Amino acid sequence: MDIIFDVLRTAIAPSTAAFALAAIGLNFHFGLTGLLNMGQAGFMLLGMYGFAISIQQGWPIWIAVIVGLIAAAIFAVLLGWPTLKLRGDYLAIVTIAAAEMVRFLGRSQSLKDLTGASSGIRGSDYKAPFEELSPFPDSIVTLGPFSMHGSRSSSWWLTTVTWVLVLLCAGLFWRLANSPWGRVLKGIREDEDAVRSLGKNVYSYKMQALIIGGVIGALGGITWALGNSVQPDSMGRPTTFWLWTLLLLGGAATVFGPLLGSILFWSSLTLVKSLASAFIPSDVLAPTELEPFSLVLVGVTLMLLVVFRPQGVLGNKKELAF
Amino acid sequence: MADTAFASVPHEAGSKKPDPILIADGVTRRFGGLTAVNVDHFEVQRNTITALIGPNGAGKSTFFNLLTGFDSAQEGEGQFNGRPLRGMAPAKVARAGMVRTFQLTKALSRMTVIENMRLGAQEQPGENLLRAFAPPLWKAREREITEQAHDLLHRFKLYEKRDDYAGSLSGGQRKLLEMARALMSKPTMVMLDEPMAGVNPALTESLLDHIVELKEDGMTVLFVEHDMHMVRRISDWVVVMAEGKIIAEGPAGTVMSNPAVQDAYLGAHHDTDLSELSELSLEDDA
Ligand SMILES: Nc1ncnc2c1ncn2[C@@H]1O[C@H](COP(=O)(O)OP(=O)(O)OP(=O)(O)O)[C@@H](O)[C@H]1O
Ligand SMILES: [Mg+2]
Numbered sequence: 001m002d003i004i005f006d007v008l009r010t011a012i013a014p015s016t017a018a019f020a021l022a023a024i025g026l027n028f029h030f031g032l033t034g035l036l037n038m039g040q041a042g043f044m045l046l047g048m049y050g051f052a053i054s055i056q057q058g059w060p061i062w063i064a065v066i067v068g069l070i071a072a073a074i075f076a077v078l079l080g081w082p083t084l085k086l087r088g089d090y091l092a093i094v095t096i097a098a099a100e101m102v103r104f105l106g107r108s109q110s111l112k113d114l115t116g117a118s119s120g121i122r123g124s125d126y127k128a129p130f131e132e133l134s135p136f137p138d139s140i141v142t143l144g145p146f147s148m149h150g151s152r153s154s155s156w157w158l159t160t161v162t163w164v165l166v167l168l169c170a171g172l173f174w175r176l177a178n179s180p181w182g183r184v185l186k187g188i189r190e191d192e193d194a195v196r197s198l199g200k201n202v203y204s205y206k207m208q209a210l211i212i213g214g215v216i217g218a219l220g221g222i223t224w225a226l227g228n229s230v231q232p233d234s235m236g237r238p239t240t241f242w243l244w245t246l247l248l249l250g251g252a253a254t255v256f257g258p259l260l261g262s263i264l265f266w267s268s269l270t271l272v273k274s275l276a277s278a279f280i281p282s283d284v285l286a287p288t289e290l291e292p293f294s295l296v297l298v299g300v301t302l303m304l305l306v307v308f309r310p311q312g313v314l315g316n317k318k319e320l321a322f
Numbered sequence: 323m324a325d326t327a328f329a330s331v332p333h334e335a336g337s338k339k340p341d342p343i344l345i346a347d348g349v350t351r352r353f354g355g356l357t358a359v360n361v362d363h364f365e366v367q368r369n370t371i372t373a374l375i376g377p378n379g380a381g382k383s384t385f386f387n388l389l390t391g392f393d394s395a396q397e398g399e400g401q402f403n404g405r406p407l408r409g410m411a412p413a414k415v416a417r418a419g420m421v422r423t424f425q426l427t428k429a430l431s432r433m434t435v436i437e438n439m440r441l442g443a444q445e446q447p448g449e450n451l452l453r454a455f456a457p458p459l460w461k462a463r464e465r466e467i468t469e470q471a472h473d474l475l476h477r478f479k480l481y482e483k484r485d486d487y488a489g490s491l492s493g494g495q496r497k498l499l500e501m502a503r504a505l506m507s508k509p510t511m512v513m514l515d516e517p518m519a520g521v522n523p524a525l526t527e528s529l530l531d532h533i534v535e536l537k538e539d540g541m542t543v544l545f546v547e548h549d550m551h552m553v554r555r556i557s558d559w560v561v562v563m564a565e566g567k568i569i570a571e572g573p574a575g576t577v578m579s580n581p582a583v584q585d586a587y588l589g590a591h592h593d594t595d596l597s598e599l600s601e602l603s604l605e606d607d608a
Binding site: 175176179180181182183184186187189190191193194195196197198199200201202208318 | 390392411412413414416417421422423424428429430431432433437440441442444446447448449450451453454455457460464487489490500503504506507
């Protein structure tokens with residue numbers, strides 16, 4: 001029973017929602033427009049830094065959020081400006097490198113006063129303004145099997161806010177994907193030149209998609225930071241990799257794919273970890289090996305999924321399979 | 323099929339037209355050492371059907387790319403409807419009213435046929451990001467577009483396929499879809515690169531009639547085609563290209579008997595269907 005509750009707790013955790021948000025952003029890039037953004041973690045990291053540093057400066061919370069989102073928008077423009085006129089692979093290369101640069105910049109000693117260098121920014125340094133907004137009690141609240149703090153860190157408050165944001169962003173995706181604007185993006189995903197020949201400014205549309213997806217990624221980063229801490233190394237290449245995995249798992253180009261993908265991905269990771277620690281003796285598998293072992297197992301499961309259901313759980317095989 | 327507009331136009335390469343909609347001047351495109359296009363002067367008469375023919379590798383598609391902004395010439399100027407074409411982006415050329423299709427079909431595979439068609443329309447306010455949020459601003463236009471798309475799909479015998487993904491269409495059907503999609507924007511000029519390649523003969527006939535109707539509606543058509551029967555049946559004027567140059571112009575009936583044209587075809591391609599060529603020149607002699 002405990003294992004089931006562990007899995008359920010992971011399923012509704014704010015971090016799961018934060019990844020769903022970032023994956024919705026990636027869905028604008030890849031699912032809708034066919035852009036290969038290999039640096040979504042960089043957008044998340046910029047959101048986190050923008051938010052946390054602004055709070056530390058004593059600015060109001062809504063300004064801090066805007067700073068985080070604008071940082072991501074500027075990043076999108078900088079990355080898109082030279083690459084969106086070129087073939088798709090250039091964007092992939094540039095984003096992967098740029099995301100790493102953001103991370104290294106975060107780690108660098110020269111900005112230690114702002115970013116805390118490699119040790120990052122402690123949660124207690126920036127979470128207070130958000131937690132003060134909480135309408136929930138300032139104590140542990142137990143609802144059935146779920147027991148969380150009302151307002152602090154990974155709380156009921158944060159859970160509520162992040163999942164509402166996820167639903168809002170999924171709604172945004174639905175509205176835009178089913179509009180003439182989204183139709184142009186899908187056309188670009190299929191064949192840019194055809195869309196050009198029909199009189200659409202492809203470059204501008206790709207830029208819009210890159211910005212929107214990046215900003216939603218930053219929102220994912222901010223919400224993630226509100227449940228954890230700002231840590232440059234927690235948003236490295238593996239993060240982008242997981243985002244791609246869970247997007248494709250849930251189904252790219254679908255409204256609920258990123259949500260379902262994030263829930264399935266993190267829940268199955270918890271499930272495998274709990275089962276392994278319960279049934280495999282620790283002299284066969286040391287506790288420190290649990291995490292990598294579960295990731296390997298989840299990876300294998302995903303490979304099977306790719307083989308047997310390439311469009312993801314919710315996807316339409318005719319529209320988008322990988 | 324000759325058009326009175328051509329009565330006074332000399333039957334020679336690069337001849338001036340009374341009312342040209344498209345003009346190209348001194349256009350050169352080199353790929354490394356190869357000069358793919360080297361056109362001294364070229365004009366297309368407004369509201370006529372002009373065929374651009376020539377052996378494989380003559381530079382026809384490259385010339386299309388240059389005119390529509392998909393490729394840029396090392397030298398030369400172009401003008402469409404009085405507007406200079408130099409440096410104009412492909413999307414701008416299309417919005418200016420000159421829409422093209424591609425020799426290698428570009429159907430948007432993972433979109434349905436009807437969505438392909440809708441994408442071809444202009445002036446859909448919902449294609450703007452902010453307006454996209456407010457369906458009342460674009461639903462009415464969307465209905466108009468859909469109606470227009472249904473009309474065209476009926477005509478191109480694709481109506482039954484409207485909800486299928488374009489990727490599931492046959493090669494010929496994709497050609498048809500691409501042409502129908504280009505017409506969605508109600509262009510003033512269409513440039514068709516081998517529109518009938520792979521389309522079955524029965525349908526070809528009805529589409530040729532449709533192209534003639536386009537002209538009656540005031541549109542200008544420039545098309546590349548290898549099938550001489552089709553060229554003869556609908557074109558008012560034929561322009562022949564070989565090795566990047568325009569080597570002859572004239573009505574379909576006479577241009578093929580031009581010795582330079584016969585040389586170009588026979589010299590470059592010994593396997594060309596000779597009966598077609600001689601058929602044309604015989605008709606001429608009669
Ligand atoms: N991108 C390119 N790079 C190098 N050479 C090219 C390129 N595009 C075309 N060419 C060359 O330019 C010449 C003209 O090609 P083009 O495609 O315009 O011929 P075409 O008249 O359309 O022939 P076809 O009737 O076979 O379609 C060919 O010799 C071709 O090899
Ligand atoms: Mg060609």
